[in-house]
Amino acid sequence: MKRALITGVTGQDGSYLSELLLSKKYKVLGIMRRTSHFNTARINHLYKNKNFDTEYGDLVDPISIANVIDRFKPDEIYNLGAMSHVRISFDVPRFTLETNTLGPVGILEYIHQHNPKIKYYQASSSEMFGATRSKPPFGLSAEFRPQSPYGTSKLAAFHLTRIYREGYGLFAVNGILFNHESPRRGETFVTRKITRGIALILKGKMKKLRLGNIESKRDWGHSKDYMRAIHLMMQQEKPDDYIVATGETHSIKEALEFCFKEAGLNWKKYVVIDKKFFRPNEVPYLQGDSSKIRKLGWRPRYNWKEILKEMLENDIKYVEEIFES
Ligand code: NDP
Ligand code: GDR
Numbered sequence: 001m002k003r004a005l006i007t008g009v010t011g012q013d014g015s016y017l018s019e020l021l022l023s024k025k026y027k028v029l030g031i032m033r034r035t036s037h038f039n040t041a042r043i044n045h046l047y048k049n050k051n052f053d054t055e056y057g058d059l060v061d062p063i064s065i066a067n068v069i070d071r072f073k074p075d076e077i078y079n080l081g082a083m084s085h086v087r088i089s090f091d092v093p094r095f096t097l098e099t100n101t102l103g104p105v106g107i108l109e110y111i112h113q114h115n116p117k118i119k120y121y122q123a124s125s126s127e128m129f130g131a132t133r134s135k136p137p138f139g140l141s142a143e144f145r146p147q148s149p150y151g152t153s154k155l156a157a158f159h160l161t162r163i164y165r166e167g168y169g170l171f172a173v174n175g176i177l178f179n180h181e182s183p184r185r186g187e188t189f190v191t192r193k194i195t196r197g198i199a200l201i202l203k204g205k206m207k208k209l210r211l212g213n214i215e216s217k218r219d220w221g222h223s224k225d226y227m228r229a230i231h232l233m234m235q236q237e238k239p240d241d242y243i244v245a246t247g248e249t250h251s252i253k254e255a256l257e258f259c260f261k262e263a264g265l266n267w268k269k270y271v272v273i274d275k276k277f278f279r280p281n282e283v284p285y286l287q288g289d290s291s292k293i294r295k296l297g298w299r300p301r302y303n304w305k306e307i308l309k310e311m312l313e314n315d316i317k318y319v320e321e322i323f324e325s
Contacts (some may be wrong), residue, residue, distance in 0.1 A: 087212075
C-alpha cells in the first residue's frame with residue numbers, strides 16, 4: 001500500500017487529492033496547522049476511512065514537518081500547503097515567503113538528507129508567469145515575471161525543486177497549475193466570491209457584490225481534474241515539470257455575466273467596483289499550454305461554464321440550508 005503525505009490537506013486541492021488517493025488505495029496522512037476555528041470542513045467526511053488521518057504541523061516550523069515525515073515514512077509527499085491568496089501576499093509578504101518558499105526547501109532538504117527515495121510534488125503556479133512578455137498560451141519555456149510576493153515565493157520554490165532534482169537526483173516534480181476552482185474553492189477567490197454572492201443576493205441577504213479588477217483574464221479549470229494530473233506526473237518513470245491548464249481564457253467580467261444570467265439577474269445592478277480589491281500589480285492575462293501532460297493522456301473533463309454552474313448550484317443550496325436551520 002502506497003503512503004502519501006499531503007500538506008495543505010484542509011484546502012480545496014488537499015481535500016480532492018485525498019479523495020483521489022484513497023480511491024486508489026493509498027494510505028493518506030494530511031498535515032494541518034493549528035487554527036482557532038475548526039478548519040476541517042472540507043475533509044471531515046474522510047475521517048471515517050481507516051486509511052485517512054491528519055496530524056498537526058506547520059510549514060513555518062520545519063521540525064514539526066520532519067517529525068511527521070519520520071513517523072509516517074511516506075512514499076510520496078504532495079506539498080500543497082501555502083499562503084495562497086495573491087492580494088493578501090502584499091499584506092503578509094514575509095509570512096508568504098516563509099510558508100511558500102522556506103516550507104518546501106525544508107522538505108526537500110529533509111528528503112535529500114534522510115530519505116532520497118521519497119517522491120516530492122511542488123504546487124507551482126501560473127502566477128509565476130505574472131506579466132510575462134512571452135506569447136500565450138504559456139508553456140514551460142515562457143518567461144517568468146511574477147507580479148506579487150506570492151508569485152515570487154512560488155517561483156523560488158519552483159527553482160529549488162528543479163535544483164534538488166537536477167543537483168541531487170531527487171524525484172522532485174513541479175506542477176505549474178493554472179487557476180482551478182470548485183464548490184470547495186475558498187470564499188475570497190473571485191469565482192467563489194461571485195457564486196456565493198449571487199446565492200446571498202437571491203436569498204435577500206446581500207445587496208451589493210464588491211469586486212476589484214474585472215478586466216483580467218484567467219484560464220479556469222476544475223480542481224478535481226487538476227488533481228488527476230498531479231497524481232499522473234508523480235507516477236512517471238522520470239521526474240519532470242508540467243503545466244496543467246485548459247487552454248481557454250475568459251475575463252472576470254465574462255464569468256460575472258454568465259453566473260448572474262444563470263441566476264436570472266443583471267450583474268450591472270448588483271456589482272460595485274471597489275478599489276480595496278485591486279492589487280498593487282495585476283496579472284492581466286493567463287492562458288496555459290498543457291500539451292506536455294496531454295501527451296500522457298490527461299484531459300480536463302469540465303469546461304469553465306460547467307465549473308461555474310456547479311459552484312453556483314452548490315452555493316444556492318448551501319445558503320438555503322443555512323438560513324433554513
Ligand atoms: P487553499 O488556500 O485552499 O489551501 C491552502 C492550504 O495550505 C490550506 O490547507 C491551509 O491551511 C494550508 N496552509 C497555509 N499556510 C500553512 C502553513 N504555514 N503550514 C501548513 N499549512 C498551511 O489552496 P488551494 O487548495 O487552492 O491550492 C493548493 C496549492 O496549490 C497551494 O500551494 C496554492 O498556492 C497552489 N496553487 C493553487 C491554484 C489554484 O488555482 N487553486 C493554482 C496554482 C497553484 P488552513 O486551512 O489552515 O488555511
Ligand atoms: P488569482 O485568483 O489571483 O489568479 O490566484 P483570484 O480568484 O484571487 O483572482 C483572479 C482575478 O480576479 C480579480 N478580482 C478579484 N480577485 C479576488 N480574489 N477578489 C475580488 O474581489 C476580485 N475582483 C477582481 C483579481 O484581481 C485577479 O485578476 C489564484 C490562487 O488560487 C493562487 O493560489 C493560484 O496560484 C493562482 O490562482 C493560479
